[in-house]
Amino acid sequence: MAGILAGTIALLVVASIVLTGLILVYRPLATIDGEFRLLGLDARAEVLRDSYGVPHIYAQTAHDLFYLQGYVTAQDRLFQMDLYRRAGAGRLAEVLGEPALDSDKQFRTFGLARVAARELPLLRDDTQKNLSAYADGVNKFLEGHGDSLPLEFVILGYRPDRWSTLDSLVVAKLQAYDAANNLDQELLRAGLASRFGTGVLATLMPDPSGHAASVDERAWAAVAPYLRAGSSSLPGAVALSSLLPGAGDGTGSNCWALAGSRTATGRPILAGDPHLAVRNPSIWYEVGLEGPGYKLVGFSFAGIPGIVIGHNDRIAWSLTYAYTDTQDLFVERQDPTDPRRYEYRGQFET
Structure with a gap:
């Protein structure tokens, strides 16, 4: 009898541990079905995810387009976004401890965050508005998911700060450092x-x-x-x-184009390969954006609004690195x- 009781208790303990683990892992995953009322949107908008999980955003204003880009990027890449802004600002050791201290010293010496703060007022008005809308979308996600953060935050025992327009500029500068090679x-x-x-x-x-x-x-x-x-x-x-x-x-890259006269379909081909490092999750974040003045599909960086490489309904573009x-x-x-x-x-x- 005692053996049966002990076995039952052990089974319940194991089941409890497994259930807790599943909740911690799956609860933060993005919700991809249903309707949500998000305060901060100008009008009704829609996010459709394709069979690969890539979000395609349809909005009636530019504000809502970038607001929702911030929201869905936070759904998918919140820890990566926080890690990148901390790396660029020299704040990794706050959550990762001594192993990150040398990195923090270097990036505080570089002063990416200080330079970004000085550049922010120099941006065009529409760029600042788009950055602000993106930050508001990230923060709206944080407000609604403070109790179901990705597992990395649970393991490290901290909650991410609110996102700001400055954070996006810091991430952009970190990516510029990533591409530099000299x-x-x-x-x-x-x-x-x-x-x-x-x-x-x-x-x-x-x-x-x-x-x-x-x-x-x-x-x-x-x-x-x-x-x-x-x-x-x-x-x-x-x-x-x-x-x-x-x-x-900064290991190099390649980019080339073929005129339609040289392809089987008669249409031009553009191939771009920036040769960024292979990481998990990827440096790139694929997204579609459609709204007033925008009809884009391509790749952005986690933490930065818009499209870095991709195409609209008329042209495609990419980038490559030179020996600069x-x-x-x-x-x-x-x-x-x-x-x-x-x-x-x-x-x-x-």
Whole structure:
């Protein structure tokens, strides 16, 4: 009798654990059927998901279009959105602890969030409105699902902050960093020049354009005493790559087009392959947008409204990376008596 009772209790405990696990996993999943009354919409709108789960949004105003894009993206990618904005702003260690500290130090030094805050007032009025509508949609989802957050938030034990227009700009800058490819090259060039002299650079690191590489020897002489040959990767970049594989690698891409005269169908073909890192979930977020002035299908980034690559009812577009110098390094001298001050034009300033 005692054995039967113990077995029954054990079975109930296991069933309870399984049920709790299923609730934690499945409860946050997006609701794809039914009608909802969302405060904040201008008019009636519709979201249809195709057989792949891709949302196609139909709205009567631009505000509602981007409001619902924010809402459905939060449905599908809320933790990814929060992780990306934290990475760009240097706030990963708040939730991930010491392993993310080097990444936070690097991105706070880069100042992506500070620059984004200064750029926000410079955006066009309609762009600011679209960003604001997107943020409102994300926050509407947060308001209605605070008790059913994705499992990652439950495991890490925190609730995400409200989304803001600034967060979208920070994510956009993180993606720009993701696409850049010459930070490590700059470090490698400096390391080679420090160890072997600037004369080796033309041979070991020739200009990709084919033009003769040149070195400003006067500038090099000014900074060389403060450099030492070392690693061609920053600790922060290594730390971020452990969380977001391939971040900042900028491994290249390709993009090509064929005229209709060269295709079997007589229609032109555009192929774009940005070569971004493979992650789960994907960097890309597929979505369809149809409303006044918009009839788009393509890919965005989780956290950014609109379409980055895709097509409308007339044209298609994509993007590729070129060998461009998008990152420069500066040697800064700290005040030996106050590390918060740096030398500028012969004087130390904060």
